[in-house]
Amino acid sequence: MSNKGRVLVLDDDPPVLEILGDVLSYLDYEPVLTRRGEDTIDAFRMQSLTGKPFDLVILDLTVKDGLGGRDVIGLLMIIDPDVRALVSSGMVNDPVVENYRAYGFCGLVPKPFTVEELSEVLEKAIRKE
16 A cells, blocks of 8 residues: 555544544555654654654644653654654644744644645645745
């Protein structure tokens, strides 16, 4: 089965994570889902070591009881300075959302989002626009 790319996702809200996984599959991406920032970092590191890194990472900005997107992106950039990551958040006034590129993100997935909006952001990020 061919796909558009492998996407690592961090979101601590199980229903959101499940829906996001389903939407990514529907859009022809191969999702790998994590609920904790630490697990996201581990999965990213393992894939980088195998020579098959993720094509894209989607990081929820706020994660209860663990590392959120702001902390995780910094650690992922140490592992791979060329990491392509999208920040996902409903907090429009957060400095990371307002200036995501300054924090190492290549794009924004604002919550809530439609399938079409997500598809467009993913396509741009994968094409490195």
